[in-house]
Amino acid sequence: MDTLLATAALFLIFLFATYYVLVPLLSVKEKPVSEDEADRTIALELRKVNLFKQIREAEFEREMGLINEEDFDRTKTDLLAEVAEVMHELDSVPGNHNPPENGTAISDCPSCGAPIVPGTRYCSNCGTAVGDVCPGCGATVSSGDRFCASCGRGLLN
Amino acid sequence: MILLGSTSLQLALIFCSLALVSGFINLVKRDLRFSLVSRRGLMVSAFLILVATLALVHQLMASNFSLEYVARYSSAATPTMYKFAGLWAGMEGSLLFWLTILGIYVLLIGYLNRRRNLSLMLVVNLVFATVMLFFLIVTNFFENPFTLLPPGASSRGMGLNPLLQHPVMLIHPPILYLGYVGFVVPFAYAIAALVTRHMDANWIRLTRRWSLLPWMFLGIGIVLGGIWAYAELGWGGYWAWDPVENASILPWLTGTAYIHSVRIQEKKNMLRLWNVILIMSTFILTIFGTYLTRSGILSSVHAFAASELGIWFFGFVLLIILSCTILVILRKDELTSQNRLESFTSRESGFLFNNMIFVALTLAVLWGTMFPILSEAVRGMKITMGSPYFNRTTVPIGLLLLLMVGIGPLLAWRRTSLGTLKRNLTIPVATAIVATAGGMLLGLRQIYPLLSLGLVAFVFAGIINELFRGIRARRRISGESTLTAFRNMVDRNRSRYGGAIVHLGVLFMFVGFTGKAFSTEQELALKPGENTYLKGYVFKLDRYYEVERTNHRAWIVDLSVSRNDRPVTILRPERRIYIEQDSQVQSEVAIHSRPLQDLYAIAGGIGGENNSVALKIMINPLVQMVWLGSIIIVVGTLVAIWPSRTDQRLKERLA
Numbered sequence: 001m002d003t004l005l006a007t008a009a010l011f012l013i014f015l016f017a018t019y020y021v022l023v024p025l026l027s028v029k030e031k032p033v034s035e036d037e038a039d040r041t042i043a044l045e046l047r048k049v050n051l052f053k054q055i056r057e058a059e060f061e062r063e064m065g066l067i068n069e070e071d072f073d074r075t076k077t078d079l080l081a082e083v084a085e086v087m088h089e090l091d092s093v094p095g096n097h098n099p100p101e102n103g104t105a106i107s108d109c110p111s112c113g114a115p116i117v118p119g120t121r122y123c124s125n126c127g128t129a130v131g132d133v134c135p136g137c138g139a140t141v142s143s144g145d146r147f148c149a150s151c152g153r154g155l156l157n
Numbered sequence: 158m159i160l161l162g163s164t165s166l167q168l169a170l171i172f173c174s175l176a177l178v179s180g181f182i183n184l185v186k187r188d189l190r191f192s193l194v195s196r197r198g199l200m201v202s203a204f205l206i207l208v209a210t211l212a213l214v215h216q217l218m219a220s221n222f223s224l225e226y227v228a229r230y231s232s233a234a235t236p237t238m239y240k241f242a243g244l245w246a247g248m249e250g251s252l253l254f255w256l257t258i259l260g261i262y263v264l265l266i267g268y269l270n271r272r273r274n275l276s277l278m279l280v281v282n283l284v285f286a287t288v289m290l291f292f293l294i295v296t297n298f299f300e301n302p303f304t305l306l307p308p309g310a311s312s313r314g315m316g317l318n319p320l321l322q323h324p325v326m327l328i329h330p331p332i333l334y335l336g337y338v339g340f341v342v343p344f345a346y347a348i349a350a351l352v353t354r355h356m357d358a359n360w361i362r363l364t365r366r367w368s369l370l371p372w373m374f375l376g377i378g379i380v381l382g383g384i385w386a387y388a389e390l391g392w393g394g395y396w397a398w399d400p401v402e403n404a405s406i407l408p409w410l411t412g413t414a415y416i417h418s419v420r421i422q423e424k425k426n427m428l429r430l431w432n433v434i435l436i437m438s439t440f441i442l443t444i445f446g447t448y449l450t451r452s453g454i455l456s457s458v459h460a461f462a463a464s465e466l467g468i469w470f471f472g473f474v475l476l477i478i479l480s481c482t483i484l485v486i487l488r489k490d491e492l493t494s495q496n497r498l499e500s501f502t503s504r505e506s507g508f509l510f511n512n513m514i515f516v517a518l519t520l521a522v523l524w525g526t527m528f529p530i531l532s533e534a535v536r537g538m539k540i541t542m543g544s545p546y547f548n549r550t551t552v553p554i555g556l557l558l559l560l561m562v563g564i565g566p567l568l569a570w571r572r573t574s575l576g577t578l579k580r581n582l583t584i585p586v587a588t589a590i591v592a593t594a595g596g597m598l599l600g601l602r603q604i605y606p607l608l609s610l611g612l613v614a615f616v617f618a619g620i621i622n623e624l625f626r627g628i629r630a631r632r633r634i635s636g637e638s639t640l641t642a643f644r645n646m647v648d649r650n651r652s653r654y655g656g657a658i659v660h661l662g663v664l665f666m667f668v669g670f671t672g673k674a675f676s677t678e679q680e681l682a683l684k685p686g687e688n689t690y691l692k693g694y695v696f697k698l699d700r701y702y703e704v705e706r707t708n709h710r711a712w713i714v715d716l717s718v719s720r721n722d723r724p725v726t727i728l729r730p731e732r733r734i735y736i737e738q739d740s741q742v743q744s745e746v747a748i749h750s751r752p753l754q755d756l757y758a759i760a761g762g763i764g765g766e767n768n769s770v771a772l773k774i775m776i777n778p779l780v781q782m783v784w785l786g787s788i789i790i791v792v793g794t795l796v797a798i799w800p801s802r803t804d805q806r807l808k809e810r811l812a
Contacts, residue, residue, distance in 0.1 A: 006160050006161060010164050020197060025191075064629075065580075065630075067577060071577070075571045
């Protein structure tokens with residue numbers, strides 16, 4: 001009797017599992033929705049954040065005395081150039097024509113007139129401070145902002 | 158229950174095959190319906206494996222000896238907790254347990270990614286299904302734990318191997334398996350990145366925690382194995398370069414190289430090929446480790462699970478190597494990176510050098526482990542490489558690695574000018590010189606312990622200096638209190654400071670390893686009332702007596718230890734006879750641990766004509782440092798894994 005019950009229960013489990021697994025085949029064939037573009041955008045955004053994180057890390061290493069001023073400047077220039085590349089790639093992802101973060105348009109450096117990459121703090125040509133970056137998420141913030149408009153972090157410090 | 162278990166295993170095989178086939182169909186035809194079937198098939202299969210495992214555990218706990226497996230690894234007299242441990246005591250059970258852990262990882266990863274990374278997950282699931290299918294075939298057709306005893310045969314159970322009846326054995330195998338099996342996750346993502354041609358640092362980012370976790374588990378598993386060997390096997394040490402120990406340390410070594418080198422890909426998108434090769438090697442070595450334990454190809458203390466499965470595992474390992482090689486060759490162009498090292502004195506090149514040392518260490522251990530097989534194939538003789546070979550090769554490489562642990566964190570990413578590096582090295586080098594001179598003044602003359610002492614001091618000074626300067630810099634920037642500055646500094650860069658804590662743990666372990674060089678021992682026979690001296694301690698044999706316990710009879714020796722006429726402890730080594738296991742005799746070690754040394758005693762023959770007890774007593778310095786170091790490593794890893802506040806905000810922003 002026990003065996004019979006167990007067999008019946010197992011058969012039911014099997015039927016249910018088979019239905020659950022195979023039921024998608026009964027639906028109409030859909031064209032695969034490409035998640036690639038969304039994933040690609042996220043990956044690039046994260047790369048950008050990662051680069052800003054590296055700039056902050058380099059700043060901290062300079063404060064710690066791990067690197068000297070000259071090394072820091074070269075490292076930062078390299079990192080900013082990579083940020084520019086990533087921004088360019090972000091623009092080239094199809095369907096990703098969002099304006100730059102916080103609505104900041106690409107502007108020129110007030111000191112030398114070179115184009116400024118959105119999200120950067122210094123002009124890559126002459127080094128003039130042109131904006132601030134939220135330490136929380138890497139978005140561009142204005143110098144007087146009390147909170148980051150992107151992630152809500154307090155900016156007084 | 159038996160029917161439920163065996164049928165679940167069979168159904169798991171069917172659904173897993175279905176998942177694999179539909180996954181491939183989807184890959185070729187790009188039909189989303191098949192990808193759903195594949196995903197669901199895999200999940201159902203994982204779930205059914207869990208059901209089968211629960212059924213086996215139930216049979217073990219209920220002592221149903223009509224099941225061959227239960228009869229072989231349990232008995233009515235086996236204590237309840239060891240009945241549970243029967244799950245991983247034998248071949249069939251441990252293969253099912255391997256599948257269980259895989260099932261848990263599959264369900265977890267599947268759930269966390271149910272709406273994310275869909276194109277990657279498709280291939281990830283295919284890799285999971287392939288590995289799962291192999292183990293399901295083996296468990297269903299060759300090593301089925303649900304095999305019944307032949308009709309007419311009856312058994313009262315042979316009980317669990319006495320060597321495995323140790324509390325550590327309740328956690329060592331599960332944790333080791335969490336490590337072994339866990340590496341399948343980053344491996345699967347690496348394959349998925351190759352197949353889908355997404356070879357930037359995205360897969361590395363997605364698997365960061367899933368690489369650190371198995372690495373940590375494997376490390377804890379290895380140390381627990383060491384604790385078991387130390388407390389149970391009775392030769393006074395925790396590491397003997399046994400083939401199976403080596404099999405577990407090999408993937409850990411490549412895994413350690415991997416968790417370092419991925420940082421370069423994260424930062425600079427470099428070393429794509431190298432990282433893929435490292436994680437592939439790590440995964441292959443975990444399967445190879447399972448193969449070594451399970452095939453019986455090398456005799457070892459783990460030979461209790463040997464069988465003829467070798468050829469199947471060997472075939473599977475070959476299949477993985479072949480597929481990985483083909484895939485890497487096909488993606489050769491995309492794997493070469495555009496970026497290059499800016500400077501020799503940079504964190505990147507430090508990591509690269511560290512990687513080379515890890516690879517050298519892996520090759521040295523692999524060579525020594527495989528030598529018996531190679532020598533048998535070439536010269537027809539099984540020549541085993543003993544500890545002298547391993548110590549001769551691994552100790553200098555290990556010390557070189559320790560040097561890198563000290564230098565690496567002093568280098569900044571991308572470039573550090575030589576002048577700055579020299580300045581940063583001043584304090585650590587001075588500390589190392591002082592420590593080495595101190596060691597020499599105290600009478601230390603052997604070269605390796607002296608070097609080890611100097612290097613430990615060098616690294617320690619480096620880590621403390623780094624933390625101190627970091628806190629000072631943060632305080633200067635933000636005006637925070639020391640504690641807040643420390644907390645925020647760690648939170649800002651968890652990889653770096655988690656790593657610093659791990660390195661601190663490594664130091665403690667090295668101190669422990671060095672201490673082992675100063676062990677002293679004495680072997681002798683004592684009669685009741687007699688005593689002996691060792692390193693200032695007096696060991697007096699008070700008495701010995703017999704005790705009857707549930708599944709064995711024990712002779713207990715009371716060995717009182719004193720120093721300067723003050724009692725220290727009473728050591729009670731035992732000699733046991735397990736009646737169920739054909740009167741197997743086993744010695745139970747007695748250990749009294751003090752912070753700086755362990756008093757260790759083991760009893761051999763007891764009684765006899767002259768009423769004496771054969772004893773081996775040892776004084777092992779600094780063993781506790783090894784265990785303490787591993788705890789610090791776990792803490793450091795958890796610090797690195799824990800999500801930082803910045804990560805959480807970022808997650809919310811991208812959600």
